[in-house]
Amino acid sequence: MLISWRRPLVFFLSLVSIMAQASDGKLIGTAGLNQIEGSGGGGIVPWATLAGYDSRDQVSVNAFTTQVDIDDYRLNVLGVSASFYDRVELSVAQHRFDLKTLGGEIKQNVYGVKYRLYGDVVYSTWPQLSLGIQHKELDDGSIAGAVGAADNSSGTDIYLAATKVHLGAIAGFNAVWSVTARATKANQLGLLGFGGVNNDSYQVMAEASAGVLFSRHVAVGVEYRQKPDNLGLGEDDWFDVFVTYIPSKNLSFTVAWAELGSIAGAKDQKGLYLSLNGQLW
Amino acid sequence: MKNLILIFLTCFFLTACASKNLSTYQQLGGQPKVEEIVDNFITEIEYDPVMFEFFKDSDINRFREKLIEHLCFLTGGPCDYTGDSMEQVHGGMNISESTFNHGVDLFISAMTKADIPHPVQNKILATMIHTRDQMIYR
Numbered sequence: 001m002l003i004s005w006r007r008p009l010v011f012f013l014s015l016v017s018i019m020a021q022a023s024d025g026k027l028i029g030t031a032g033l034n035q036i037e038g039s040g041g042g043g044i045v046p047w048a049t050l051a052g053y054d055s056r057d058q059v060s061v062n063a064f065t066t067q068v069d070i071d072d073y074r075l076n077v078l079g080v081s082a083s084f085y086d087r088v089e090l091s092v093a094q095h096r097f098d099l100k101t102l103g104g105e106i107k108q109n110v111y112g113v114k115y116r117l118y119g120d121v122v123y124s125t126w127p128q129l130s131l132g133i134q135h136k137e138l139d140d141g142s143i144a145g146a147v148g149a150a151d152n153s154s155g156t157d158i159y160l161a162a163t164k165v166h167l168g169a170i171a172g173f174n175a176v177w178s179v180t181a182r183a184t185k186a187n188q189l190g191l192l193g194f195g196g197v198n199n200d201s202y203q204v205m206a207e208a209s210a211g212v213l214f215s216r217h218v219a220v221g222v223e224y225r226q227k228p229d230n231l232g233l234g235e236d237d238w239f240d241v242f243v244t245y246i247p248s249k250n251l252s253f254t255v256a257w258a259e260l261g262s263i264a265g266a267k268d269q270k271g272l273y274l275s276l277n278g279q280l281w
Numbered sequence: 282m283k284n285l286i287l288i289f290l291t292c293f294f295l296t297a298c299a300s301k302n303l304s305t306y307q308q309l310g311g312q313p314k315v316e317e318i319v320d321n322f323i324t325e326i327e328y329d330p331v332m333f334e335f336f337k338d339s340d341i342n343r344f345r346e347k348l349i350e351h352l353c354f355l356t357g358g359p360c361d362y363t364g365d366s367m368e369q370v371h372g373g374m375n376i377s378e379s380t381f382n383h384g385v386d387l388f389i390s391a392m393t394k395a396d397i398p399h400p401v402q403n404k405i406l407a408t409m410i411h412t413r414d415q416m417i418y419r
Contacts, residue, residue, distance in 0.1 A: 025383070057377050086378075123414075167404070173399075241286070
C-alpha cells in the first residue's frame, strides 16, 4: 500500500514544486481545515474556502488525519488535498469505519473537487462562493446492502457553499460563518450506501458552521449538518462544538465534541472528534 | 447540544450587531500609537527582502507621513488624507495577492510590536481592507 503510493506522491510533489512557490498568502486561521470527507472546510461541513494557504499565484498541499470515536463506532479518516491558485481544490480521503460493538469495518474512498466561483473569504464584500462534488466509492457494499441501501457501491454529492470572515466583528474578534446546500443520496456519509426504501432520489440538505477566532491561533465554533433518512433507520442530523489550535500556517489541531444521533439503529451516538491538519507545501 | 448551539449563535449575532461608541482611532491609542505602528511597519519592510524591493526607490519620509495620515483617517481620527490615491501609488507595481497578504502579515507584526491588543488589531484591519482592490495587480 505504502510503496504503491510513494511514486505517484513524489511525482505529484515535484510537479507542485515546479509549478509554484510554497504558499503562505492568506491570513493565519482563515484557511480552515479539511473536513471529514477531505474537502476544505470545518469539521463536518465543507466550506467555500479551499484547504491551504495558497493565493492566486500559489499552490498548496495539505494532509490530515481525523478520528471520530463515538459509543458504538469509530471513524478513522486519512486524506490529502491540493489547492491550485486559490481556485481549484482536489482531495482524496479514505474512511475506515470501525464497528466497535458489532465487529467489522466499512471502508470508503471519497474523491473531491471544489471550484471557487466568487470572492475572497476575508476581503470581498459578499461571501466567498464555491461549488463542489464529493464522489464516494464503497470498498465493500455488503453492509450497505444488508441495511437496505438502493445502491451499495458509489454515489456523488454536489454542494454549494458560502463562507465569510468578518474582521473584528464580535467584540473585536474575527468571526467566521459558512452555509452549505448539499444535494445527496448518501446514508451516513455513504458508509451505509446511497438511497433506500424510504427515499431514493437526491435531496438538498442544509449545513452550517459558525466560529470565533479568539486570537490568531485559537478558533472556537459550532457546526450543524442535516441528514436524509433514506433507509428508514432514523438517521439524525449531526452537531459538533469545536476548538482549533493553529500554532502556524503549517499545522492545526482540532478537538470537537460530536453528537451524531442514531447510526444504523444504535441510538444517541456521541464522542470525541480529533483532527490533525498539516500543510506540506 | 442544540440549546448550546442556539445560545452560541444568539451571542454570535447579537454581539456582531452591537454598536460601538469609541472610534477605532481612540481605541488604538490615538496619534502616538498610529505613529508607532507606522514606524514599526517601516522597520519590518526594511528587514524584509520581498517588501523592500517595492520601496527601494521610495521617499520613506513621505511614505511615513502619508501612511500616518491615511491610518489616522481610516480609523476615524481627526485627519485628512492628502496623499495620492491608492491606485496611483501602486500603479505599475503589479503587486500580487500573496505579496499583499505578506504585507498584511508584516503590518500585523508592526501592530503587535506596538502592543495593540488583538481585538483592536482586527478593527484596524477592518477599516483598511477595502483598499486591497485598489492595490493589487495594478
